Amino acid sequence: MSAAVEGIASAVRGRRLRAVDVAAEALARIERTDPVLCAFAEVWGGEALRRAGEVDARVAAGEPLPLAGVPVAVKGRRGLRAAGPLLEAGCVAVGATSVPGPGTSWQTWGLGAHGRTVNPWRADRTPGGSSAGAAVAVAAGLVPLATGSDGAGSVRIPAAWCGVVGLKVTGGRLPSPDRTGLASPGVLTRTAADATAWWRVVSGRTGEAVAAPSFPVTAIWSPDLGFAAPAPGPVALARASVDRLVDAGVVRLTRPPVWPQPLLVDPAPAWLALRTPGADPADAHRVRAVNDRRLDALFARTGLLLTPTAPTAPHGHDGPGDVYSTALTWAFNVSGHPALSLPAGFGTDGCPAGLQLVAARGQEEVLLAVAREAERRGAVVRGPRA
Template identity: 65%
Template structure:
């Protein structure tokens, strides 16, 4: 019987020249690690790591210690890219597996593509402005940004948190079980009271994206997974505050923006445990760039605030582009967030591009 690592390496060899998801593949090292990991809990489970430094990240090291096997490094944006919404792999630019003329999102671009195309079931990522959730949404996979500070991060600004991209929320639980000390599953108590805020009070959302998200939420409500609660949410546009933190140029004005966002979210989560929103305001854009609308518009508020947030597949626009539904819970409730995502995916199951199924 062909081993799991050998199967993953075979799929990478077959599919990556078209997709450009990997910058490096490590077949000899991976097969050797698999032989040594057979008696460990994850028993040689193949996974991919974000970028060349990904294998040295805390989550990757903990997965390896549990017996998982890194098979290669996935693509991230090339040098000189201001807005990280694409990737550059060994075979060229990283393309969206649903539509090759569209970007997969970024900066965890290759990780999302590797999972969406079935090359691996799990890949590490990091999220400083939406870098896990955006490619997860645009590639139709599950993506999780953990609570800020829950896991070590090399980002001195405190904006970036480790995360995971996976074929499902259930597979992502493998990640949490082995990278979080004392992780205890928290199955959702249904229906989960939730607030739907399409633009978080400040952003404009493409009508087709809004339609797909609303239809997904209506399905969840009809199935008894969520119970929608009316609660107006108006977050301030975080763009200037995020940029100030990233550039170490915080002013009293940008500090007030951040504090206003925190107060609004604290008030929300004092009343309901779950916030629902689109992951991005637009569908995946072309490879020439995002234009005037930033794909981060609906994600980077939660990097400023530190809340955990996830993307689950909500459906597709008429032109075949995946749309992500964003789930956000209170700080430190990563297990509860995953429990809600597991319940959501029973109604909105993930799918894979047909040619890679």
């Protein structure tokens, strides 16, 4: 699968395409489809075309913009504040994507300008959240790149449920307004190569030669992290995805470390305590310390931890029921490890699922390299929109 971001940027830099025309096409796609998908809270038509004109002028002046003319959607109405490096690199912001509206404590949904955000594969299902519109905009091909933020799984869950790539970076590695330290910036794209292009810009590593890991990368598979109770469907899809990676020579499974307790301690009480003003953080720090020790031991002997991204298939718009959609993701917000959701195929309901890849802190390049290699070797199952 081709990398849309690099293709657009190369064509605009080479003046085979104008950024203004690329932006106009993206805006036309949004105008046609967003009344149904409800992926955008705001669309910045005139401003986007003005910014695109500035990109064309910068290219004509000889600026080597790594993301020249690439349309980007930013998460929420305040998302433009964090998009400075992307705009400086030549991206054109076309609008703000939907996030959850008021009135509910569950965050796996979105509210756009035209109504509730729908899953592009089944309109009666949620796309996940809270980066809801971002995942939908990318999955539906409205933009090749959308920013997100992930405090408990808010990038990875919608990536899984919409069938796209979603990366959460190491806690504290990039600026975040979250006072708890649980939320990290992230990105949603259709390919790992496109996510890599984003990462190189926001991490300041554009143009650097980065050493690739040796394949196969060692990995440990856990369907439940030792405490969750995921449904059979997402587990089966994620495990089938792991088997494809193994068969393609991308990963090699090893045994997990042996200790008498579960692989990790359930982080739910710790996460909730850290997010609740006035709560006693003592137990949260204890759980974090235990899991940090276990994860340090795990990554001392293997390159990756593999799990299903979400414990359930996408739920309806009336809510998730009693199962936390974050059960398999928020441990890595508490610990700060980088994690990526890779498309893992489709369930019997016609909705996508995801495989979560977790690496040691600071190892975003390993996650992206494994995902790129999986795509290159044909080990990633995608739907017709890809």
